Amino acid sequence: LALLALAAGPARADAPTGRHAFPTTYDAEGNRLPRPEWDLSVRGYGQLLFAWYDYDLDQTRAGGAREASRLVFDTTRFTMEIEGALPFGLEFEAEVELEHHGAGAAVELEYDEFGEYEQEVEAGGEVVLEELFLAKSFGPLRLRLGRFYLGVGLLSELYRPTEYLAAARPESEQIVIPGVWDELGVEATLRLESVLLTLQVVNGLDSTGFSSATWISGGHQQRFELVSASDLAVVLRADWTPTPGLTVGASAYYGGTTRNRPKADLLPDCDDPGDTEVAPCGVVSADVLLVDGHVTVDLPPFTARAVALWGHLANAGAVSDRNARLSNNLAVPRTPIADEAFFAWLELGVDLAPTLGMDPGHHLEPFVRLEYYDTMFDVRDGVFDNPRFARAVSSVGVGWAYGDLVYAKLDWTHREVGAFEDGTDLRAEDGVRLGVGFTY
Known part of the structure; x- marks a missing residue:
């Protein structure tokens, strides 16, 4: 409500200043001149998802998730x-996002942690300042300071x-x-x-949030009120647009993580530890290193997106050993972390609306999306390279949109668990998703 009030317009001229x-x-004629003020605009979007899945939530079983x-x-959101x-x-x-059905506490059943129940305040829904x-x-030259x-x-x-193009964002x-x-x-x-x-x-x-299942994703600092920046990260990105509608680029990320842990608990052996320094x-x-290459194509009636990313975590063994001894109260997975991870996804679509003679503004796009990711792409000696974290996902469907105002997307997804891993026989997982929503 406060944001809506802000967007409604400037305060009265006689309001306190x-x-x-x-x-x-x-x-010169004695007329009061308007004070400088922000030129405000508001935009956003809403999403709903309705899905059917043929598998159980527990993917840790020997043969994969059971049929359901x-x-x-x-x-x-x-x-x-x-x-x-x-x-x-x-x-x-300023961008505010409401995810799922609002804010509150909910209980999650963590199969990666031997079926433990965990209560997370944000799990039942989030209100996030993105x-x-x-x-x-x-x-x-453009400079930005803040959260972006x-x-x-x-x-x-x-x-x-x-x-x-698909009904949901790429999971990889x-x-x-x-x-x-x-x-x-x-920036x-x-x-x-x-x-x-x-x-x-x-x-x-x-x-502390790194894990087998999600690699570094859980390290995004959301658990505490303040963000620790004792270890910084640098991002370099270059995007080349040789012709309108075609962009090719690459990016690199490098940053430390140790000094952003809640406690100074990832330390080397010290001959003279003392008690006056942390x-x-x-x-x-x-340190985390990420490198990606990406391309986007928007040349009507064709649309394409593709990206591949490789990542490396230094001293993943030491991080894994220390994380395994963290308190349960921190609500982190405490599972072994891979030295390297990888993902790639590609989606292609074609707009058939002009060919079918649909009214201007309407779009009808059949599409296909292919994904592969492995959060344990490379591991050190002595760590089990769990094949169930290597997955290939295929999505096929069709999307309709009226301009960029309202949309509906229907797709079928097929996930191969243990993809391209020798000697695995894990059950594949299928689903049908309907995504609808609007932008404003």
Whole structure:
């Protein structure tokens, strides 16, 4: 409600003002001149998902998930983005997202932790401040300070439901790295004709949340009120658009994680530990390196997106050993972490509406999406390379949209668990999904 009130318009001219309020000014005829104020705009989107799945939730069994027949209905998310601009190039943006059915506590059954029940405040639904930043443009250079999306992968750019083809976001990118990844820091982008260069310096991840099933994704700092930035991360990204509708790019992420843990508990053996410093002999490095290549095509009637990402975690063994002894109260998985992870996804679609003579503004797009990901892509000696974390997902369906205002997507998904792993016989998993929603 407060955000809606803000977006409704400026306050009354006679409302109380702060100590730095603009003085009242008049023109030559004695008419009061308007004070400078933000030019506000509001946009956002809503998503609903209705799905049927033929498998049970417990994927840890010897043969994979058991056969089942489940219906799942979800109010996936509703977002509101408020943008403000001043005439001299200063901007702000705030994005609030309500996920699932609101905020509250819920209990999850964690099969990866021997069937333990865990209560998580955010699990029943979340109210999340995804973005909050100030930006200033200086010709081709733009600076941002605050919370914003990282330039890693494709979902940081193509997260709105009308910007990808299937009924839901690609699971591969959301599992291996934080989905639609946002952090706090500073960003500089530079436009050089057809090339866009991006540099970001942000807070790093927290390695206590790393795990077998989701690799570094659980390290996104959301469990505590304050974000630890003792270890920073740097993102470099380059995107080349040789012709409108075609973009090819690459990005790299490098950042520490050890000093962002809640306690200084990942330390080397020290001959003289003392008691006046937190880490007199330094810390065990647990740096994360990510490298991706990506391409997007929007050349009507054809649409295509593709991305591949490889990642490496330094001293994954030391992190795994220390995480295994963490308190249950921290609510983290405490499972072995792989040294490397990988994902790739590709989707292709063609708009048949012009061919079928549909009214202008309507779009009818058959599509296919292919994904592969492995959160234990490479492991050190002595660690079991669990084949069930290597998965290939195929999605086939059709989407309808009226402009970028409303949409409906129906698809069938097939997941191969243990994909391309020798000697595995894990049950495949199928589902049918209907996604509907709107943008405004």
